[in-house]
Amino acid sequence: MCSATSSVSCTVTDVTVVGGGVAGMVVARRLAMAGRSVTLIEASDHLGGTVSRHTVGDIDLDAGAESFANRGGTVAALAAEIGLGDEVVSPSAAGAWLQPVSGPAVPMPATNLLGIPGTPLAADVIAVIGQRAAIRAELDAIIPSLWASKSLTLGTLVRRRMGSGVLEKLVAPIVHGVHSLHPDDIQLDRAAPGLRAAFAREGSLAAAVRFMRDAAPAGSSIAGIRGGMHRLATELAADLQTYGVDVQLGRTAQPGSIGGTVVMAAPTDPTAGRRIVLATLVVNAPELDSAPRGTGLLVAAGAAGISARALTHSTAKWEWLRERAGGRHVLRLSYDVEPEQLQATALQDASTLLGVRLGDSSVVDFARVEWLRPAASSAGDKIIQVGESVAGSGLAGVIRQAEAAAAELLAG
Numbered sequence: 319m320c321s322a323t324s325s326v327s328c329t330v331t332d333v334t335v336v337g338g339g340v341a342g343m344v345v346a347r348r349l350a351m352a353g354r355s356v357t358l359i360e361a362s363d364h365l366g367g368t369v370s371r372h373t374v375g376d377i378d379l380d381a382g383a384e385s386f387a388n389r390g391g392t393v394a395a396l397a398a399e400i401g402l403g404d405e406v407v408s409p410s411a412a413g414a415w416l417q418p419v420s421g422p423a424v425p426m427p428a429t430n431l432l433g434i435p436g437t438p439l440a441a442d443v444i445a446v447i448g449q450r451a452a453i454r455a456e457l458d459a460i461i462p463s464l465w466a467s468k469s470l471t472l473g474t475l476v477r478r479r480m481g482s483g484v485l486e487k488l489v490a491p492i493v494h495g496v497h498s499l500h501p502d503d504i505q506l507d508r509a510a511p512g513l514r515a516a517f518a519r520e521g522s523l524a525a526a527v528r529f530m531r532d533a534a535p536a537g538s539s540i541a542g543i544r545g546g547m548h549r550l551a552t553e554l555a556a557d558l559q560t561y562g563v564d565v566q567l568g569r570t571a572q573p574g575s576i577g578g579t580v581v582m583a584a585p586t587d588p589t590a591g592r593r594i595v596l597a598t599l600v601v602n603a604p605e606l607d608s609a610p611r612g613t614g615l616l617v618a619a620g621a622a623g624i625s626a627r628a629l630t631h632s633t634a635k636w637e638w639l640r641e642r643a644g645g646r647h648v649l650r651l652s653y654d655v656e657p658e659q660l661q662a663t664a665l666q667d668a669s670t671l672l673g674v675r676l677g678d679s680s681v682v683d684f685a686r687v688e689w690l691r692p693a694a695s696s697a698g699d700k701i702i703q704v705g706e707s708v709a710g711s712g713l714a715g716v717i718r719q720a721e722a723a724a725a726e727l728l729a730g
């Protein structure tokens with residue numbers, strides 16, 4: 319049986335890739351570069367999937383992914399290969415904030431991994447979760463460590479080791495911002511690759527977080543591309559043309575309906591997943607020049623009077639965008655449940671979260687985008703599957719898994 323995850327060999331002379339997001343494009347490009355004949359089938363009228371562009375207030379912006387994790391150097395290596403090496407940029411050092419359930423917004427604790435504190439009794443942790451919850455979290459240092467099984471969820475581990483204060487007030491808002499899931503609904507290995515092994519080695523969760531933070535390269539854990547992440551999709555698409563991939567847009571395919579070797583780079587069940595809606599506001603608001611909440615905020619579930627789950631102050635986060643926006647500000651808010659009056663609610667939420675009064679007259683332009691985040695799924699051993707539904711959310715993991723699948727196909 320030919321499978322991207324099996325070691326059984328398969329001869330590839332002709333490959334069809336279903337799905338033209340980054341995962342599908344990475345596989346198609348790698349195979350075509352090695353001389354394979356590749357067809358790429360994409361349901362929509364453009365390539366890139368969730369790495370895409372829209373124009374708001376005459377500014378080209380990312381409509382989906384707007385950064386990538388530096389973890390493993392995978393995305394930066396691909397960017398360099400396709401001519402974007404000099405365009406990789408770090409976000410502003412201002413850092414993100416957190417809006418707790420009650421009380422004012424606070425800066426995100428300095429040493430954390432997905433909100434799990436490396437130092438539970440640090441002042442910036444206590445400011446978010448309170449002293450009692452911080453003392454409970456510190457017990458992690460003395461609770462005997464047990465083997466963490468592969469099926470363990472992130473939520474179960476954090477609750478057991480550090481208590482529900484850390485889980486609900488710190489970890490849940492961050493995990494939700496990244497994965498659109500509660501930590502109880504995501505497996506540890508999918509949410510935080512490497513954390514299980516570090517925990518087993520270090521004996522406590524806080525020590526595992528400190529270990530992983532120390533092992534990470536200095537500087538920001540994320541990066542972006544000057545001009546927007548959508549440039550990654552544009553350059554990959556150009557490479558597909560260069561290497562002769564037969565790209566077929568506007569065609570929906572199911573793996574069973576195609577002969578030969580098929581790589582599924584799209585969710586196997588297109589209806590399963592969680593819908594999120596993004597509201598992008600371009601505003602005239604000089605009060606935002608000082609970036610009052612750094613690069614933006616993640617919002618704890620149940621935060622009074624706020625419907626958004628996260629706000630990115632994009633012009634405070636990316637220097638290239640600040641220059642391009644010419645004094646205006648770009649704010650992006652995400653919603654799990656779309657409010658009836660999206661624009662008005664986004665403006666109200668932005669005012670509350672940023673601590674600045676933003677009136678209707680400040681709005682230069684507004685845009686709404688809707689995405690479906692795919693559920694974890696597997697098409698089974700018979701089908702080579704790549705992309706978010708098997709690799710988890712995030713370009714670093716998606717690209718690494720797609721590269722590995724292509725390498726295995728070529729080696730087969």
Ligand SMILES: Cc1cc2nc3c(=O)[nH]c(=O)nc-3n(C[C@H](O)[C@H](O)[C@H](O)COP(=O)(O)OP(=O)(O)OC[C@H]3O[C@@H](n4cnc5c(N)ncnc54)[C@H](O)[C@@H]3O)c2cc1C
Nearest residue numbers: 337339340341361367368383384385571584705706712713
């Ligand atoms: C709003 C948002 C913000 C994000 N922000 C970040 C971020 O800042 N950093 C980060 O690293 N990641 C981020 N992500 C996640 C990241 O964008 C994804 O993990 C990654 O782009 C997924 O790539 P993919 O190719 O697996 O899937 P997709 O991008 O979903 O591509 C799948 C493609 O398959 C096509 N397709 C589906 N079904 C079929 C079919 N039957 N036949 C043919 N084609 C089909 C779709 O049209 C689509 O083009 C974000 C995601 C969203 C939605």
